[in-house]
Each structure stands twice: as structure tokens, then as C-alpha cells.
Amino acid sequence: MSVAIDTTTRNAPRWGGFSGRFLGIELKRTFRNSSVIIFTLIFPIVMLFLVALPNKNFSTSSTPVAQGGISAAVPIMISMAVYGAMMASTMTGVSVASERAQGWSRQLRLTPLNPVVYILVKVFCGLVLGAIAVIVTLIIGAAIGIKAPIGNLIGAGLLAWITSISMTSLGLAIGYAFPAQNAMRYLGPILPILSFLGGLFFPLYLLPQAVQDAAKFTPVWGIANLAQSAIVGAAPDVWAVPNLLAWFAIFTGLAILMFRRDTKRV
Template identity: 80%
Template sequence: MTTATLGRLDAIDPAARRAPRYGGFSWTFLSVELKRLFRNSSVVIFTLIFPVAMLIMVGLPNKNVPISDVPVAQGGMSAAVPIMISMAVYGAMVASTMTGVTVAAERTQGWSRQLRLTPLNPVVYILVKVLCGLVLGGIAVLITLILGSALGITAPVGNLVLAGLLAWLSSLMMTSLGLAVGYAFPAQNAMRYLGPILPILSFMGGLFFPLALMPDGVQIAAKFTPVWGIANLSQSAIIGTAPDVWAIPNLVVWFLLFTGFAVLMFRRDTKRV
């Protein structure tokens, strides 16, 4: 390194460096993250195939089973309708959680070390990952609902749109959970821990089995689990009934908890590197 170069470096005043606007967020940064996500073939394939397979295996056999005294042939709603939106929620959950867990591989590749050298705000990085999870979760929801319509599993358009939007919201919370796990555990262990957790949370939240058929104690306990709020909101919307008053607080509280935990794990990880 020449004397002239050293002189230029000495002239740089670190205190005079300006922090980037919006904590480092930019549309370029978001587009780069999305491109990296869609290059991950396992994430994309799982997002496209899993909710479709679940709908065909679980929903289609119940297509002609009514949820009321009115037969499906006479305009009654099919039992496959709430199953369809439940599979859409689960597909969005899995897709967005996998989006978050990709940070475990990024840590292994040294990406956390690079971030440590930048003025990027941890909250901004978490939110960019959440936005990526929303994109992938939205694809999972759309594919599930479009396939359901193609198979003849129908609901009023207004109910379908509202329920689809609510199912999409699950991506917010579950991406944050994936991020927290991705920063807390090594890449080889992250999905190993989340693998059994997601089905258990879905069962407790009423995605895989109607809570009304479970014991009272289980129904009460379910209201304190992360998936219950979004399951109740989306299922109520698609069949046209009012949701439980605690469904929205459940969704908001768990989103804030998972996001806060993800930020905490991010800060801890970058301090280690």
C-alpha cells in the first residue's frame, strides 16, 4: 500500500460517515433477496407442491360432504372449503418459515460477518426477510385456492378473497419464527427442530382437526398457541361467520414476540462474528 493511499485512508473520518436512509432498506436490496430466494429450488418446489398435495389428499375426499343440513348439491357449503383454506394457511406457513430459516445457511456461508461490517439496521434486515416470506407465502395461498376452484371446491368470492388475504397474513408471523430459529441454531439443525414443531402447532391451532370436536381443555389451551388466531380468522372468513374476539390479539402478539426474538437472535449472532 502506497504512502498516498495511506494518506487518503487517514483522511477518512468514521464519525463523519452518514447512516443510510431508512436503516439501509432499499428496493434493490429487497430485489436481491427475492432473487436469492427463488434460486433456492428446494424452497420453491416445496412451496408449489406441498399445499397442492395436501389439498388433493385431505380436501378432495370431503368435496361432497356438507358442513350443514343443506346438501352440497343444493347449495350447501362443502366441508372441503374450510379444509382448503386451512391448507392454504399451512402452505403459507411452511413457505414463509423456510424463507426465514434460509438465514441459517447464510450464517454458515459467512453472510452474517458481512452484515456486521455494514450499517444495516437489524430490524430492516428482519423486515426484508418478512417481505420475502410474504411473497412466497402469497404464491402458496394463490396456488392452493386456484387449484381448489379448479377441483370444484367453491365458496362465495368475497369470502374467498378475505380468507385468502388472512391466510397470507400468516406469512408475517411464521417468517419471523423461521428467522429466530435460523439465527439460534446451525443450518443442519434449524429445519430439524422446525419440522415437527409446525405440524404440532397446526394441530393445536385447529388447521388439521376441528377444535370443536376436542375436549374443552384443549380448546382453551389452543387459544394461546401461535396458529390458532390465523386459523380462526381465515376459517371464519371463508364460511362467513364471525371470528373469535381473541383471534386478532393472538395473531398480533405472536407476531411481535417472534419478530422481537428474531431481532434478538440477529444481534447476538452478529456480535459473535
């Protein structure tokens, strides 16, 4: 004999179903992903030793490093911190692809958890891992003798961390758009290419002017310009913030569109 359930007496959970336990589960899942740890923590550190350290004694200006000039390794250090934070945010977002394949996303849809809360928890996990990537990279950089004014260092580190949130939206869009076996395959070349075009791996001022102008329309350029300017104590390009906000809106819109398309299948 079946018993009817009176749904009028049931109340929706507070905070859209958010709980500290669910957040803890997601954080554990994030830190158990070895590929995420390798690319967000180990890769930037390796690049510090391979690229930044050999340039430690070269100055970015006519003032020698020994006389107070800023080392050429300093912009490289913050660029690696930015890359680590972006990788953390992007890979945290794209992890939804494997969760969809394993049935975890479908299981969550059977709970009172609000989809917006689910996405916000993903963003928070990306920020946590991104903060660790930035802090570890800057600490290792200081340990090997790459020094910058503490105010510049803190400001650039915060910018590297906060601005990387836009890449979580990119990861979510890719994670909801493609199957698990293809999502990482597409992400693999996308982020390095965008980083190169944005000036993280190579100084844009060494490239032709047409390339420098075109770079201002790429997603990573605004993030890189803000952090690199802050670390050397210079004013960022006037188009850096509009670039960041525009691409954040584009990636977020794509993530929402792909999410809605995915939920229609259930």
C-alpha cells in the same frame, strides 16, 4: 503510506441501506431454494387432492352442497393455503441460519445496511412467497370444484396471507438461535405440530373440550380461526386476534433477542 479517512464527511445511506437491487437478490435467493418451493406450493396442492377433494360433496351444515351448503372441502382448502403461507414465512426467516454459516450475514454487517432493513427485507420475501402459495392453492382448489362465495374467498385469502407474517418472526428466532444444520431439523417437526394443535389439519370441534380450550393458547390457532371463519362467513372467536398479536409479539421479541446475541459474536 497510509491515508487517513475523514469519517465526518461520509453520509449514511438513505433508507438504512435498502435498495431495489438488494431486494431483488434476496427474492432470487428465496426462489432458488427448492425445499421452500416444495413445502409452500407442492405440499398444499397435494393435500388438496388427498384430503379436500374426497370431501367436496359433503356439507358443513344440514344444507346439501347442491342446494347452496358450504362444502367440507372449503375449510380444508383455506387451511392448506394458510399452511403454505406460514411455511413460506417461517422458512424464509429460518434461512438466516444457512446465511450465517456461509458468511453472508457477516459480509452484510460490513456494509452500511441497517439490521432492521435486513429483517424487513426477509419479511417482505416471506410475504411474496406466501402470497403466491395462497393464490396458487385457492386457484387449484377452484379448478377441482371446491367453491366458496368470492367475497369470503378473498377475505380468507388475505387473512391467510397477512397473519402468516408472525411466523417469519418465529423463523428468524430459530435461524439466529441455532446453527444451520440444526435450524431446519428443529423447524421440521415444530410447524406441523403447531398446525395440528391450531386446527389446520384436524377439526378441533371433534376433540375433547379440554383440548379445544388448550388450543386457544397455541400460536397457529388464531391464524387458523380467522381464516377458517372468513371462508365460511362466520364470526371469528373473540380471542383469535389477541392470540395472533400476543404470539407475534413473543416471536418478534425472541427474534430480536437472538439477533442481538448473534451480533455480539462479531
